[in-house]
Amino acid sequence: MLLRLRNHLSDAGRESLLSLCGELGYATRFLDAERRLLDLEGPPNAAARSRFEDHFAVAAVLDARDAPERVDACSGREPTPVRVGDAVFGGGSAALIAGPCAVHDQERLLEIARAARAAGATVLRGGAFKPRTSPYSFQGLGLEGLEMLARAREETGLAIVSEVLDPRNVERMHEVVDMFQVGSRGMANSPLLRELGRSSKPVLLKRGMAATVREFLLAAEYVLDGGNEQVVLCERGVRGFDSVTRNVLDVGAVAHLKRATWLPVIVDPSHAAGRADLVRPLARAGLAVGADGLLVEVHPAPEELLSDAGQAVSFDELQNIAADARALLSIDGRTLCEPAASPTTDSTPTPALRAEESLP
Numbered sequence: 001m002l003l004r005l006r007n008h009l010s011d012a013g014r015e016s017l018l019s020l021c022g023e024l025g026y027a028t029r030f031l032d033a034e035r036r037l038l039d040l041e042g043p044p045n046a047a048a049r050s051r052f053e054d055h056f057a058v059a060a061v062l063d064a065r066d067a068p069e070r071v072d073a074c075s076g077r078e079p080t081p082v083r084v085g086d087a088v089f090g091g092g093s094a095a096l097i098a099g100p101c102a103v104h105d106q107e108r109l110l111e112i113a114r115a116a117r118a119a120g121a122t123v124l125r126g127g128a129f130k131p132r133t134s135p136y137s138f139q140g141l142g143l144e145g146l147e148m149l150a151r152a153r154e155e156t157g158l159a160i161v162s163e164v165l166d167p168r169n170v171e172r173m174h175e176v177v178d179m180f181q182v183g184s185r186g187m188a189n190s191p192l193l194r195e196l197g198r199s200s201k202p203v204l205l206k207r208g209m210a211a212t213v214r215e216f217l218l219a220a221e222y223v224l225d226g227g228n229e230q231v232v233l234c235e236r237g238v239r240g241f242d243s244v245t246r247n248v249l250d251v252g253a254v255a256h257l258k259r260a261t262w263l264p265v266i267v268d269p270s271h272a273a274g275r276a277d278l279v280r281p282l283a284r285a286g287l288a289v290g291a292d293g294l295l296v297e298v299h300p301a302p303e304e305l306l307s308d309a310g311q312a313v314s315f316d317e318l319q320n321i322a323a324d325a326r327a328l329l330s331i332d333g334r335t336l337c338e339p340a341a342s343p344t345t346d347s348t349p350t351p352a353l354r355a356e357e358s359l360p
């Protein structure tokens, strides 16, 4: 590891750092006459890296390739696919997640699930607990919404993903969802991430709207550190200065993440664009830079929607997006996972939430 020390550091400050290095088992060597570049040799240790980042004598950790965090590709780990039902994210496969922004009508949801499956989606999305910017906006149906998703899974065989907002809901939602979604607003909720680290279900982790790539990866690190390695990263656009799109889809970050980590990375063109007409081109862009899948909001009657109505694509457009995906993926020898030939006929009743239970 290579550290750059602060300017005008006192001898005592330097000594304090050197003694921390000794304590953590590192041999040290200054590389310059001014004693500002400190080279450390010792066992790989991501926690030690954080201790140095927090030390008052350290201006920057310049190189930490020998102390990789779990998500780092430089740890030598091969890209590792994540499976959710028939969907495989990564390892030459990509998958399409589709569904409404929020769940509020069982019949509509079933219609959307069937259309999503017909287009080639393998995972159905839908918010039951909605993270809204305003406390006065529709907050989702909660338990009832989860039950609707479970019913759609029974009928179509699609796996289901839904957002978890509160760490207290993880255990109960675990019985129903096939994948947890952590939203852009939830990415920095470390108690939630820690709780998901104890879960055995995959986690779809969205990038915070103003999070750096490193903050995004450290959020994933929380889940991995708890023992759950099934994390799929999702780029959903970051805040920009122009309102022509809702957010700025950071395709550069996707290309970078595909190299910097072994975790699968998908793109959400819906929340990036904020408008239905740009979802398809942004989906193409995401796949072209290597994304392992797409998350697309779809609805046949957006006027009924209580959230994100302007960005829902039609069923026909979803078919177009899936067709584009197949074509683009084939260019680099990858494939889009298709739903199994017939919906799951497993007679095990889907675990649904008991009506009398309530979640925060």
Ligand code: PEP
Binding pocket: 101, 127, 131, 182, 183, 184, 185, 206, 236, 271
């Ligand atoms: C969503 O997926 O509906 C959502 C709220 O997304 P984000 O967290 O990216 O805003």
Ligand code: MN
Binding pocket: 101, 102, 271, 297, 307, 308
């Ligand atoms: Mn939405």
